[in-house]
Amino acid sequence: MSLSVEIKNLNKYFGKFQALKDINLEIKEGEVFAYIGPNGAGKSTTIRTLLGILQASSGQVKVFGKDAWKDAVEIHKRIAYVPGDVNLWPNLTGGEVIDLFVRLRGSHDKALRERLIRDFNLDPTKKCRTYSKGNRQKVALVAAFASDVDLYILDEPTSGLDPLMEQVFQDCVMEQKNKGKGVFLSSHIMSEVERLCDRVGIIREGQLVEVGTLDDLRHLTSYTMTVSTERPIEGLENIEGVYDIAKEGYSVKFQVNTDKMGIVINHLQPFGITKLESTPPSLEELFMRHYGATS
Amino acid sequence: MKGLFENSLQLTRFMLRRERITSAVWIVLLLIIVAGLVPGMYTALDYYARLELISVFENPAMVAMAGPVFAAENPTFGAVYANLMFVFVALTVGIMNIFLIVRHTRADEEKGRYEVVRSLPLGRLANINAAMITALIINGILAITMGLAMYLGGMVGDTYMCLAGSMLWGVGLGVTGLVFAALTALLCQLSAITRSVMAYSFVTLIVLYLVRAIGDMNTDLEWVALISPLGLILRTQVYIQNNWWPIWIMLGTTAVVAAAAFYLTSIRDIDQGMIPAKPGKADGGFLLKSAPGLTFRLQRFTIIMIVVGMFILGGTYGAVLADIESFVASNEMYQTLILGPFMDISVLEGLPVDEAIAIMNQALSAAGVTVAEMFSGFINGMMAVMGLAALIVFTTKAKSEEKDIRTELVLAASVSRTKYLAGFVAIAMISAILLQAAVALGMYAVATTTLVNPGDLSISFVLRSALVFVPALWIMVGITVLLVGLLPKATGFIWGYLGYSFFMDMFGRIDIFPSWVARTTPFGWVPLLPLEEINWITMAVKVMIAIALTAAGFYFYNKRDINAVNH
Numbered sequence: 121m122s123l124s125v126e127i128k129n130l131n132k133y134f135g136k137f138q139a140l141k142d143i144n145l146e147i148k149e150g151e152v153f154a155y156i157g158p159n160g161a162g163k164s165t166t167i168r169t170l171l172g173i174l175q176a177s178s179g180q181v182k183v184f185g186k187d188a189w190k191d192a193v194e195i196h197k198r199i200a201y202v203p204g205d206v207n208l209w210p211n212l213t214g215g216e217v218i219d220l221f222v223r224l225r226g227s228h229d230k231a232l233r234e235r236l237i238r239d240f241n242l243d244p245t246k247k248c249r250t251y252s253k254g255n256r257q258k259v260a261l262v263a264a265f266a267s268d269v270d271l272y273i274l275d276e277p278t279s280g281l282d283p284l285m286e287q288v289f290q291d292c293v294m295e296q297k298n299k300g301k302g303v304f305l306s307s308h309i310m311s312e313v314e315r316l317c318d319r320v321g322i323i324r325e326g327q328l329v330e331v332g333t334l335d336d337l338r339h340l341t342s343y344t345m346t347v348s349t350e351r352p353i354e355g356l357e358n359i360e361g362v363y364d365i366a367k368e369g370y371s372v373k374f375q376v377n378t379d380k381m382g383i384v385i386n387h388l389q390p391f392g393i394t395k396l397e398s399t400p401p402s403l404e405e406l407f408m409r410h411y412g413a414t415s
Numbered sequence: 416m417k418g419l420f421e422n423s424l425q426l427t428r429f430m431l432r433r434e435r436i437t438s439a440v441w442i443v444l445l446l447i448i449v450a451g452l453v454p455g456m457y458t459a460l461d462y463y464a465r466l467e468l469i470s471v472f473e474n475p476a477m478v479a480m481a482g483p484v485f486a487a488e489n490p491t492f493g494a495v496y497a498n499l500m501f502v503f504v505a506l507t508v509g510i511m512n513i514f515l516i517v518r519h520t521r522a523d524e525e526k527g528r529y530e531v532v533r534s535l536p537l538g539r540l541a542n543i544n545a546a547m548i549t550a551l552i553i554n555g556i557l558a559i560t561m562g563l564a565m566y567l568g569g570m571v572g573d574t575y576m577c578l579a580g581s582m583l584w585g586v587g588l589g590v591t592g593l594v595f596a597a598l599t600a601l602l603c604q605l606s607a608i609t610r611s612v613m614a615y616s617f618v619t620l621i622v623l624y625l626v627r628a629i630g631d632m633n634t635d636l637e638w639v640a641l642i643s644p645l646g647l648i649l650r651t652q653v654y655i656q657n658n659w660w661p662i663w664i665m666l667g668t669t670a671v672v673a674a675a676a677f678y679l680t681s682i683r684d685i686d687q688g689m690i691p692a693k694p695g696k697a698d699g700g701f702l703l704k705s706a707p708g709l710t711f712r713l714q715r716f717t718i719i720m721i722v723v724g725m726f727i728l729g730g731t732y733g734a735v736l737a738d739i740e741s742f743v744a745s746n747e748m749y750q751t752l753i754l755g756p757f758m759d760i761s762v763l764e765g766l767p768v769d770e771a772i773a774i775m776n777q778a779l780s781a782a783g784v785t786v787a788e789m790f791s792g793f794i795n796g797m798m799a800v801m802g803l804a805a806l807i808v809f810t811t812k813a814k815s816e817e818k819d820i821r822t823e824l825v826l827a828a829s830v831s832r833t834k835y836l837a838g839f840v841a842i843a844m845i846s847a848i849l850l851q852a853a854v855a856l857g858m859y860a861v862a863t864t865t866l867v868n869p870g871d872l873s874i875s876f877v878l879r880s881a882l883v884f885v886p887a888l889w890i891m892v893g894i895t896v897l898l899v900g901l902l903p904k905a906t907g908f909i910w911g912y913l914g915y916s917f918f919m920d921m922f923g924r925i926d927i928f929p930s931w932v933a934r935t936t937p938f939g940w941v942p943l944l945p946l947e948e949i950n951w952i953t954m955a956v957k958v959m960i961a962i963a964l965t966a967a968g969f970y971f972y973n974k975r976d977i978n979a980v981n982h
Binding site for chain 2: 199211213215218221260
């Protein structure tokens, strides 16, 4: 399968400040990819480089096999972009802005546009100056999903939406995913990422620290286990990869590294297991681990 | 009721603090321009010059512009100066007050700052009350300092600028300011959109100016002029009769209008206006199909307004043309500018106007030109530099869009940078032609009706003398494009160069500088019609320089980061 995004050794400097450090990333066509990281980590800089709005200081950035900087116009025909902070022209109406973007991208599906405006519950006759942040985002989202493109680049697109609209947004993404369209989603909303995304990349201080499927990421971390047994458990603390042990009568709660799971189960067997619960770490916990790693 | 105004004074102090620079600059500039000019003008305007000036201003076209002449019977310097300046200075004070009130009421409300203030323990009318008190204080400071400055300025000689008259002049301006402050406060209640209330306020200002013009031009309809504060203010007849009754009428008007504004504020919701915002179009029109179309759509109203404005401005100069002969014959600066190239102007000194005109026309017709042509050529040059300000705004709009992070939205939607920037540049380049043509046509349209001898000025000459500036304007636009492409953070430089060009355009022609200094701006390379011939080679070179600068701007714009201005 061909790649929609291919980033090799990307570095980006603003003056002396290095915003991106040696980023390497490949995304397949039709893949929904989540790009997450704390504020100021370099998410938007990566996205703007993908869009050819910023030029890479060094390295290679390709979208659909074309150079993101040189072939920006060609690439953009197959892309829809929604920024996190949508700035619109105060004296144009939402409907006018939607039509502008859809036409500039070269597609025109009136029925789809009307359906999306209805789904997102947007009043297209209002001037953009009167829209709240959430409504401005809806304008950009309707303009994006009403366009017939192959890759959606969405930079925290739902930060101003209410839970109901968040659901509409997720449905739109699922619809595109089912049609085989790719999505590059930067987000802080973990439930959104968990539900929608095939793979996740975590960026921190300009470096891509982790890339993989949710399972891959979990594989590298630990599960929380709660076990009740007929006889008190002994010797658990001697097993490598087990920690945070908390005993409460015949019940024990502890953390175990994923690769030591088999050994631990074998060790527990003789004590007569009556109940066993194993919880994978939530994405939230995964992040906290990465975000807070060295700070 | 006390609760409605709770903490107004605290808020007033805060507003005065926010005003400490803006309003101080307005007041100081007004003092320098109005009172500071007095000593210089006094030496320039001797008794005969004043008589001549009065005869110019008694022309109906000038009465429409500056109001009736009351100083004819006893033309002391003070009387003439105050009479002819009052309307324009009062207009400026009105504009100052429109900005002042909008800034502290509707603009704050639209930006969401008022909401924060309202969450504090304040009365519902505290904000508008504080804004009006602020206007009262600032106009009060203006009135007193202006009165004293005029009095002091008048001490240079036999100006007849007494203290009572000077204070009336200052108070007159301050009270006119208050009327406009109150009117603006009222208009701010009408719409929730700052831009709209600003437009309402300026339209009101223009209407009041025109109402005054109608009343002043028809002696039967003088009462019409009294409807307008700009008409009332002239009836104070400062340094002539020193009437105070117009002041009392205007103070009364201020109170009534302000009360209406307070009432409307008290019954409306925050972020709302009395005129509900009407829904806009749900679909994009044909302009919103391309990036240049969007750029035009965003600026079309401004473009139309500026073209109309330039047409009117040209028309006002066309009106002046009727009296241009006696004007030039009696004004040394214009003699230098317009007659200098043809004759030794010192021979005109002390001559009666009729004789001066005869000598002047003889010299000019020997050279095959008319005063009207000379004057229109000169005005077209000044208008070119003024119109340039608009062209710079049209071009640097590309940068302000980028700064507001809207450029990336358009570029991300499959638009090349060249095409995007081209929209802004094309508008500026085409406007250069439009604005110059508008000035020329406006001038010609009025001149044909006012000129004693309409044949003195032909349409083809007026158009040529205006359009000859277009290549120079294009060079300035080219420099602006280059700045936007190469040094987007330094585009402000072009405004400095514009100011320098204006200065050079005004004074470069009266040979106080060596000719190469005047040629440090593109305007120094524009032939002065009808004095000089159009040299098509230099014209072509100028066009090529403009193209080269613009092309370089596009080249660098394609190579740089977008949004870099924000870092």
